[in-house]
Amino acid sequence: MNEASVPIDEQVLRTDVVIVGAGPVGLFAAFEAGVIGLSCHIVDALEEVGGQCIELYPDKPIFDxxxxxxxxxxxxxxxLMEQCKPFAPPIxxxxxxxxxxxxxxxxxxRVTTDLGAVFDAAAVLxxxxxxxxxxxxxxxPEAPALEGRHVHYAVRKRAMFADQRVVVAGGGDSALDWALALCGQAKHVTLVHRRDAFRAAEATVQEVxxxxxSGQMDLVIGTIATLNTLGDTLQSIDVKMLGGGVTIEADHLIALYGLVADLGPIAQWGLDVRVGRVAVDTSYYETSVPGIFAVGDIATYPNKQKLILSGFHEASLALRKAYAYAFPDKKRVxxxxxxxxxxxxxxxxxxAAREAAHS
Ligand SMILES: Cc1cc2nc3c(=O)[nH]c(=O)nc-3n(C[C@H](O)[C@H](O)[C@H](O)COP(=O)(O)OP(=O)(O)OC[C@H]3O[C@@H](n4cnc5c(N)ncnc54)[C@H](O)[C@@H]3O)c2cc1C
Structure with missing residues (x-):
């Protein structure tokens, strides 16, 4: 587990706000929640905080x-992590x-995750x-039935590949790193990538x-065409290559093609979803369902700009209304x-605070 992540050992976690998404906007929202006097929990599907910033462009400069x-x-x-630290929001x-x-x-x-965590919250952001x-x-078409047993999208327990014939598919850092890491452990490793150029660190490419x-692994340039099974067990994989093809005997396929964004369950929550975005009223960035707010890239309204700074403003306003749901009898000044x-x-x-007050 990532060190930022907090394990859940209570049955139902009660909080003022559940923040769904630990991208830049969710992290700033956690700070704002603390400033306003709201408790919150942040939940993210990824193993790391940062959303698009970390997944898509961690080393690119931002100027705005x-x-x-x-x-x-x-x-x-x-x-942003440092800024919300004084409030220690559980992530x-x-x-x-x-x-x-x-x-x-x-x-x-009542907010429920795929791993069975349950939150009881006054509002959802x-x-x-x-x-x-x-x-x-x-x-x-044959892949879904093999998922978890023979087809994998991450390496969770590397021991399961010991002494097995493994095909790793993909051309990015994860694919190359895992192909190398499994070399000493698996019976045989084949790396399959659709072209003879990789999107990985140069040092890793050279290592591959x-x-x-040196014959520690095979490299096949081509596209996976068929997963051949006997009963419900993977036997081999056909790879289509320029001007031909090859069949690789395999017990496991680890496909590391990268990540794609998927609105997924959010589309089923009865919100007003328009072309993959959630419509909000801009007074408080509240959705069509009172008590559920949408901020940052997921929110849509006339002239919406998908910018980090827009998300910061939206979160700040949304939480002011969330306060009214959490403390209906209190007036916030x-x-x-x-x-x-x-x-x-x-x-x-x-x-330090006293000194600041007197200076
Ligand atoms: C290449 C690139 C460059 C950019 N440059 C700039 C720039 O210079 N300036 C700027 O202002 N903006 C820039 N942007 C846009 C900016 O990154 C986004 O506006 C910003 O990331 C939106 O933040 P967010 O927190 O709303 O969403 P995201 O960063 O997308 O984070 C959303 C998080 O929610 C999680 N999530 C989604 N659904 C669930 C669920 N059901 N359960 C749990 N977790 C879930 C996701 O895993 C993700 O981590 C750039 C974008 C790209 C792609």
Whole structure:
């Protein structure tokens, strides 16, 4: 488990807000929730926080974050993690939120993940970007029935490949790294990639080339065409190549083609979904279902700009309304952060906060 992730050992976790998505907008929302006085839990399907910033462009520079002339996407996520740290929001990684259901008696939300975690929340903030990132699957009709036994989209227990004939498919860092890692353990490893160029670190590509040259693994340039089975057991894999083909004997196929975004279960929650986005009222970025908010890339409204800074603003407003759901009998009085003594103490610590107040 990623070190940012908090294990869940209670049956139902009660909180003011469940934040679905730990991209930049979800992380900033956790900070804002703390500032406003709301407790929250963050849930993300990935094993790492950061959403698109980390999955798609971690080392690219970003120039349009206010007061940050330039930082890489990874640095932005590190800073957002640091910013929300004083509130220690529990982050649950590797959990995909599947269901969001209204409890008519309590007027609260029951949020359930694919791993069985259950949250009881006054409000739900969707900062789910383009939906959860899921592995791109093998597009062959015989693949689904073999999933988990012979066809894999991640290596969870490498011991299961010991002394087995393994085909690793893909041309990115994960595919090359796993092909190399399994070399000493598997009976035989074949790396299959559709072209003779890789999207991986140069040092890894060179290592693969050395392993192929020394006979530690095979490299086949082609496309996987058929998974041949005997009963429900994988026997071999046909690979279509330029001007021909080859059949590779195999017990396992590990397909590491990268991730694709999928709105998935969110589309079934009764929200107003328009072309893969959730429509919101811009007063508070509330969806058509009161108590569920949508912010960041997943939200749509006239003139929506898919920018990180738009998501920050949306989250800030949405949480102000979420406060009313969590504390219907309290009126929240806004205090600028620069004059918020409690916030100052939380972030700077008591002596530093006192000093700041008197300077
Ligand atoms: C190459 C590239 C460059 C960019 N450059 C810039 C830039 O310079 N400036 C800028 O402002 N913007 C830029 N953007 C856009 C910016 O990255 C997005 O606007 C931003 O990431 C949106 O943040 P988010 O938190 O709304 O969603 P995301 O970053 O997409 O995060 C959403 C998270 O929600 C999770 N999730 C979804 N569904 C579920 C579920 N059911 N259960 C659990 N978790 C779920 C996903 O796994 C994901 O981690 C760029 C985008 C790309 C692709």
């Amino acid at each position: 974050i206010p007061a940050v002339p330039v930082c890489t996407a990874r640095q932005l996520i590190d800073r 649950h990684l590797g959990h995909r939120v599947m269901r969001v259901e209204r409890d008519d008696e309590t007027q609260r939300w 969707l900062s789910a970007g383009n939906g959860a990132f899921v592995p791109q699957r093998v597009g062959l 080339k050395r392993a192929v040259a 806004h205090v600028h952060s620069s004059y918020d003594a409690q916030l100052s103490e939380r972030i700077l610590g008591a002596p």
